[in-house]
Amino acid sequence: MSRDTEYISRWHRAWLYVLLSALLAFLAAPIFVVIPVSFSNTSTLQFPPQALSLQWYDRLFSSARWASSAYNSLLAAVLTVCFTIPFGTMAAYGLNSIRSRAGKLISASLMLPLVVPLILIAIGLYFLYARLGLINTMTGLVAAHTMYTLPLAITLIAAGFKRFDQNQEMVARSLGANRFKAFLTVTLPQVKFSILSACFLTFIASFDEVVIALFVSGGPNATLPRQMFNQLRNSIDPTIAAISTLLIALALMVFAAMQLLKSHEA
Numbered sequence: 001m002s003r004d005t006e007y008i009s010r011w012h013r014a015w016l017y018v019l020l021s022a023l024l025a026f027l028a029a030p031i032f033v034v035i036p037v038s039f040s041n042t043s044t045l046q047f048p049p050q051a052l053s054l055q056w057y058d059r060l061f062s063s064a065r066w067a068s069s070a071y072n073s074l075l076a077a078v079l080t081v082c083f084t085i086p087f088g089t090m091a092a093y094g095l096n097s098i099r100s101r102a103g104k105l106i107s108a109s110l111m112l113p114l115v116v117p118l119i120l121i122a123i124g125l126y127f128l129y130a131r132l133g134l135i136n137t138m139t140g141l142v143a144a145h146t147m148y149t150l151p152l153a154i155t156l157i158a159a160g161f162k163r164f165d166q167n168q169e170m171v172a173r174s175l176g177a178n179r180f181k182a183f184l185t186v187t188l189p190q191v192k193f194s195i196l197s198a199c200f201l202t203f204i205a206s207f208d209e210v211v212i213a214l215f216v217s218g219g220p221n222a223t224l225p226r227q228m229f230n231q232l233r234n235s236i237d238p239t240i241a242a243i244s245t246l247l248i249a250l251a252l253m254v255f256a257a258m259q260l261l262k263s264h265e266a
Helices: 003-038 055-062 064-097 101-110 118-132 138-162 167-174 179-208 211-216 224-234 238-265
Strands: none
Touching: 003 238, 055 064, 055 238, 064 101, 064 138, 064 179, 064 224, 101 138, 118 138, 118 211, 138 179, 138 211, 179 238, 211 224, 224 238
């Protein structure tokens, strides 16, 4: 490579780094606004805050309404993980074993919730749940979130199965282990990090989901994102910023946990 070519290549990389830095700064800018506002001592959204205070966090943790909605979101997320991960693991395992066109068709069908706009899914679920009597129930919310997060879990877990040599399981079965025992003792330990990553992603996707929750949850089963949306329609105060800051911290912790699992697996 000539000096001129190398010089141009370095300039291209420099512009790419500048563009990437500008894009990251644009995406992260709201975070650096929301967090200081959550510590404001005024009753309005003011940036930068004139003085720092924890009053909005105290108001958040002392409110029965916010505590109830946070509990609903946490319960829905945990139950969604409990249903999504087993189904997602079985689906990914089955799709990894099918090499025919039928497997590709089934895989494409399972990915449909990622293709269809979420608002259309929410509207369809609303009319379906209205007939089944599942509106504003935890059962309906968990079922909807399971349908929504299942493609994400399948994608992550399937990536783990693709790196696994299925012949090892066949060897275990040839030595007398049945299929279920061979899966638990040979296959599962080698894809456990993909499954754990799917657990984290499923949890945060369910906890933060708002579009479906607006249509199928409410009343005593209203989730935290739905409660935040309703609050923003009526009035705006820094309590919303405090909740957003906690959700950002939760997302960062989940991301850090996934990176830790990834580094451990590597």
